[in-house]
Amino acid sequence: MKSTFSLFDMDAIIRKSGADRVGEDASMKLDEFLTDCGRDIVFLAKRLSLHAGRKSITREDIMLAAAQFRS
Numbered sequence: 001m002k003s004t005f006s007l008f009d010m011d012a013i014i015r016k017s018g019a020d021r022v023g024e025d026a027s028m029k030l031d032e033f034l035t036d037c038g039r040d041i042v043f044l045a046k047r048l049s050l051h052a053g054r055k056s057i058t059r060e061d062i063m064l065a066a067a068q069f070r071s
Helices: 007-016 024-051 059-070
Strands: none
Touching: 007 024, 024 059
16 A cells, blocks of 8 residues: 555654654554544545535634544
């Protein structure tokens, strides 16, 4: 599977969270996880925009959809 995000960026996120060393497999797994979560958030945001009678997804749609995953 092709990475959506750069492994360098995934490594940086993990290091900023406190890790001293990061395996490439950890960076690849974080990329996979963020991509999957992002797709789910966009799917829900699209449903919210359609429910509101809009074709465009707004920032608020993304924020509302993301809030569903934080709870």
